[in-house]
Amino acid sequence: MPIAPKRRTERPALHDRRWLALAALMSPVLLVSVDNTVLSFALPPISAALNPTGTQLLWIVDIYSLVLAGLLVPMGSFGDRMGRRRLLMIGATGFTVISVAAAFAPSAAWLITARAAMGLFGSVLMPATLSLIRNIFIDPNERRKAIAIWASGFSGGAALGPIVGGFLLEHFYWGSIFLMAVPMLVPFLIFARLLIPESRDPHPSPIDITSIVLVMATMTPLVYGIKSFASHGLGTAVIICFAVTVLAGVWFVRRQLRRPDPMLDVRLFTNSVFSGAVGSNLLSVFSLVGFLYFVSQHLQLISGMTPMEAGVALIPGLGATIVAGLAVVPVVRRFKPAHVVATGLFLNAIGFGVMFFAGPAGSDAGLILAFVILGIGIGSAETISNDLILDAVPAHKAGSASAISETAYETGAVLGTAVLGSILNATYRANVSIPDEVPETSRDAARETLGGATDVAAHLGGPAGESLLHSARAAFDSGVGITSGIGVVLMLGAVLMALRTLRDAKS
Template sequence: MATTASIPVQETDGPRVGARGWWALIVLMLPVLLVSVDNTVLSFALPEISLALSPSGAEQLWIIDVYPLVLAGLLVTMGTLGDRFGRRRMLLIGATGFAAVSALAAFAPTALTLIAARALLGFFGAMLMPSTLSLLRSIFTNRDQRRMAIAVWASAFSAGSALGPIVGGFLLEHFWWGSVFLIAVPVLIPLLICAPLLVPESRDPNPGRIDPISILLSMAAMIPVVYAIKSFAVDGPTWAGGAWAALGIAMGALFVRRQLRADIPMLDMTLFRRGTFSGAILVNLLSVVALVGFLYYVSQHLQLVLGLTPMVAGFALVPGMVAMIVSGLAIVPVSRRVSPHILIPAALMFSVLGYLLVAFTSGSIAALVLSFVSLGIGIGAAETISNELILASAPPEKAGAASAVSETAYELGAVLGTAILGGIITAFYRGALVLPEGLDAAATEAARETLAGAYTVSHDLSEPLATQVWDAATAAFGSGVGVTSMIGAGLVVLAAVIAATTLKTRTRS
């Protein structure tokens, strides 16, 4: 069927690529697999890290969130630098640094050291992700082939998320927690060898001058906003959190103003006037919030509440990850004939159903597996279509900047998923927790911080006090699941509404 676009995306098709292009795609999937494996592995390694390093509740959240925080602050800068100096060059620099810092993170002696290593991983990761997506834009100029390439690229996130718990679970059962970070080394070595041979260099032929003020403003806009979100999640509404949010918004306004006045801006703000671009960015953001928020809950529930080992818990998530991959690939031929403003809302209804299953079931393994399968169907389809629309809406020479905006939405969504949905569960947990008498002040404080903290405390106590603490903690953790799931479902519905109203593009019959 054909629909009329209010703001059409670029439909010009280039020549089709041969086998070399698809081999280049395989190489570019390696850093995507790595980043998704790293994120999932860390969630599953959190109980082991809690036992080994004894982080506070704030440190535990920082271990998870400092990576996407730094990443989100630098993605636009690194994407623009890739447009200027070469996207393949940025990819190789980022891969080298990521592998080296991963080895350092594996042997972090304290929680603060691990947080610092994760921050450095965010710095080098910011060079990886925009480069992979923008290089796909330059390699696959034929739109049909690009749709399939982006579907494969997006499925690499899902494949890595599925592979991460299994590989990570095996490592956690046989080695220490730091072994999960060493996965980066064997993954990135083939990239460093094959990328110069298979992936062509690409850059903006008219990049303009480097604007240090815009670089600083972009970082000064993203980092305070993300920090404020984290502050609200941990401490609730505070003057300090509000001040950080106001600072980030003010810096963002200055950044936008500077870009609009520049002859050759660091980020072309006119892209956001296109409904397909801005709408697809918002769909990306909300979809990732829903996905990461779900994984934050389910990874802890499977291991800590249901008592599964990390590897078994990882296998429990595989059906959902497979559903995400299959839906992302299967949607490609359909998207040639059906407008995204119909396809994405229809797909996201499966994700709404997944959250409702969590809200109204008992939290058994079968219920969680089924709910994640349903969630994955919607997220997989929505991510494939929205990422392709983002690239198709931007000029080829600005592919790095457009990819960086897409990745910024992804990483900001990861922070929001943990901060908002994870913060709500944590707030309900603290409000409902009733600890037995007999605990000292330090144990009481640790148990009240997080479920993982209560898990650590219960392992240090003798019976029957250990069982009493753990029973109280699991009951309190479950008290906020229903409300949090309904909020997650509401965010997915909002993404569907945005898609229905902004993504009306022309499609070929």
């Protein structure tokens, strides 16, 4: 008899604080997602301060998401074993300390290293947030609302990055974008212990170091190979990278299939709904990050906006992302999830189509409209695909499922920058014309990036500076036709994939 009252008092306590727990969990979600894109608006001042090469500039952006993508699955497994709240606290502490180190980086190499370490601790944070939501919200309808808020925070945070970055860069130096981790995570560390319940897998898989190495061996050469291919074409190094990716990936899958307690249950991908939702996740973020890489530089370095003005220009897209993520919850009760996700992906294709015409035409209003359309599509597709991913697994495996969902997100972020960013940079280098008056010591910087050319033109001045600036801007925008065309084709392919793989998903 005494046991029954105890159960009645424990359950309401968890029930009463579940929305407060969700509010606390949004701090790391917002921070990690903002950190994915806030750097885009800091690229021009970073180029001026640290003088990175074009390759270093891409690695400054990519290394964070690359490490995140490679370690999310292992960290999801660690969370299932160690306790998700405990891992969340470790990640928040490490992320705060490393963010301060990144803020005062004296060189491009230092910043790349710090960004890699931030990716490590970010990978600790993210699987824990979504898996804790899966375990806190037992009711399916409430869980879908909670995931909608989580997804809106994640995709909205990615769009918020340029706005936050614009404000900070308007008033402070470029390192301030990293210092915002301190006021966001220190209060979280205080409230998390009070509001968030601990949860773990009662029968966790053993730690598998070999599988962790294989994940990284799959992801790292893949992104490096894409970068090299975009910059130098198909060479020996590119072929070796792709071969290593395939071999490591196959080895990883075979290892998981043979193990009685795999780090990642790859059999989940035999479920077409699960695999289709993961693919939709990846391609949605691919479109978002690839677009932001272009538009953040275009608005500042070509349209002449200040960082703050450029950030404000993207507010409509941010609002569209958040509103769409929340509004899609009641919609999916009346329409099939496959149709809702496919519609979101089709809107992404339309957004890239608008970008195709607006970029070369120099229409800022057109680019803002393109971002609004993308925001609606991404907010819709992300919310439903994340819910479908979590719904496919039992609660005690939520950490692994969350890790897969966020691995798709981060892989999309990596590929969005690596593929579209590398093509954009390669097109720029192929088309920029360097005047003879530019000193030999500055020619490489002008040829590598638009930010470098803008800085060189400002120091050069006169007709030669104007000529360099005009050529650099035209060369940068010349790549938008290719990148937006690729975006349209990929998104239309994603629509067909969603309609086929998600057709059996239930509302």
